[in-house]
Amino acid sequence: MAENYDVIVLGSGPGGYVAAIRCAQLGLKTAIVERELLGGICLNWGCIPTKALLRSAEIFHYMQHAKDYGLVAKGIEADLVAVVKRSRGVAKQLNQGVTHLMKKNKITVHMGTGTLTGPTSLTVKGDKGDEKLSAKHIIVATGARARDLPFAPADGKRVWTYRHAMTPAEMPNKLLVIGSGAIGIEFASFYNDMGSEVTVVEMLDRIVPVEDKDVSAFLEKSLTKQGIAIKTGAGVEELKVSDKGVSARIKLKDGKIENGEFSHVIVAVGIVPNTESIGVEKLADMDRGFIQIDPYGRTKSKGLWAIGDCTPGPWLAHKASHEGVTCAEAIAQELGNKDVHPHPLDRNAIPGCTYCHPQIASVGLTEAKAKEAGYEVKVGTFPFIGNGKAIALGEAEGFTKTVFDAKTGELLGAHMVGAEVTEMIQGYTIGKVLETTEAELMQTVFPHPTISESMHESVLAAYGRALHI
Structure with a gap:
């Protein structure tokens, strides 16, 4: 017999766990389904641990420039293993914090892979076997993952996604970063500060292309001054991976071909929504894998909602959390709560931040x-x-x-x-x-x-x- 809830949240990232907490605050019997780690990608493998890495790089940068502040620092060096260990410790601490929040708010956690069997029902495949769950409403918050290059999928050794770049087995001596959005630029900045020789390739005519053109121009000038080689209007056409490194064929803005040798490559060319194997395709309108929703998170199926990176962008943790609250309040309103007044998301009032230097x-x-x-x-x-x-x-x-x-x-x-x-x-x-x-x-x-x-x-x-x- 299926276990029944008011709300089930599929995914526990910054959208999912916040939505679950808000539902619980509103008196709804709530469950959350997570296949890996509470807190999702942002907390465990994204926003938080990368900021810990960047903080270490920032301190290292200041130590190397101590004389600019009238100070003397000798024998300065980076311990990559210790830097990564600190970053993972920060992520672990916050993961435990989310676990505590689930208990505090009496949210039932089902660990396993969830698959929708209808707008208001799903099965969870985990250590307990197959569990059947149902609810008056289900919120899909399954997030997204890094997009691979079709001609050079990430192998974790020479070709990395952001996830590999956060726990490197070795320091790249010559790094190629493909893509200059927030993720690409943050890792370019981190590894440059840590001593790698970094090259960034961006297909569009400027780096961080979603930003104001004056910001893009200023940042490119600053990063170039720091020693990062930036190639805009360029594309990587081929990567040949070996045990010793990666050979890259790069088509430059003027059409000329440049061949380069790198120890490692970070691919930061966008995301793919985690929606292809959760049973949502027949229940919601889809666009390139993203679940289409109204301003409150509703799909076309009554009782089925979606938030966060599996829906249209911007794909930001704080946008997902805000959507989670809005969605939870809209559900509570539908269930008869007259004290909540959800407001639709204003996408023009969502700030964006990139933590490069x-x-x-x-x-x-x-x-x-x-x-x-x-x-x-x-x-x-x-x-x-x-x-x-x-x-x-x-x-x-x-x-x-x-x-x-x-x-x-x-x-x-x-x-x-x-x-x-x-x-x-x-x-x-x-x-x-x-x-x-x-x-x-x-x-x-x-x-x-x-x-x-x-x-x-x-x-x-x-x-x-x-x-x-």
Whole structure:
């Protein structure tokens, strides 16, 4: 006989486990099904452990530049094994934290591979054999995985995905990174700081192509200065893998062919949704494997919902978590809870962060996208070299850029590159959610000395009122 719940969540990543917790908070009998590790890819093999790696690389970078701060540091070297061990320890700690949260919220955990047998039923194949579960509602949160190159699938030895790159058996001496999105650029930055010779190949005409073009140009200049070779408008046409390394055939922007020898390759060319073997194809509309949903997470089948990386992008952990809460509240509302009032997701108010060196962060429309959308814009940019705190930190490289609707003063987008911008972007994100205009931002008092003052100055600059440039 099937075990019955109000809600079953299939997948326990940042979308799934948050959705389960919110369901439980709303008094719903909730279960979660996970085939591997609670916390999913983000917590165990993505966002969190990569930030631990990048923090080690950042400290190593500062130690190597100690003299810039009037300090002396000798005999500096990196212990790759210890760096990876620390990263895995951080992931383990947070995995245990999610386990605790499941118990605290009385969420039943079924470990095993879940397969839908209908919109509101599934089977779980695990250590207990086959379990049949049913619920009034099911939320699919199965996430996604790295996309392989068809001519050179990842082998974990010479050709890596992000997962292999987080637990390397050896330090690459010459690394090729294919793709310059957030994952590719973060690993390029990490391994460059750790001492590898790094080359990045990007098919489009600029790196981090979803960002504002000024951010892309600044970051490329900065990474090149740090020693990373960047080839845009280029494509890897062939990889020949041997026990000793990888030979790459690269077609450059001008059509010429360049052959290169590398010790390792990281493939960061996108993701594939984990939807092909869970029984969802007949229950939901699909587009290239992604489950199509309404703004609250509903599929075309009553009782079946989906969130996170198995649905349309942006494919970000915080977007998945937000969708999880929205979905849980919409389900509770359908089940008769009159005290919840879910709001549809505003995709223009989802911040994006990339933790390379220097960091980049953004929210809303780029200048180009705003113009494409028909806006007449006012744009302000303020360089970190005009910010006292940035200079004092020795981090005067970077800028803040804001884009406004010239007619209404609406904040359309904000784009930042430099130290700690991933922590500051949320100020603009809150501003967008509150539908702020330049007037409120101008009247806001920013603390001194902080790098956040560059946010204020960029707003002032958009209206010809910047004070420190």
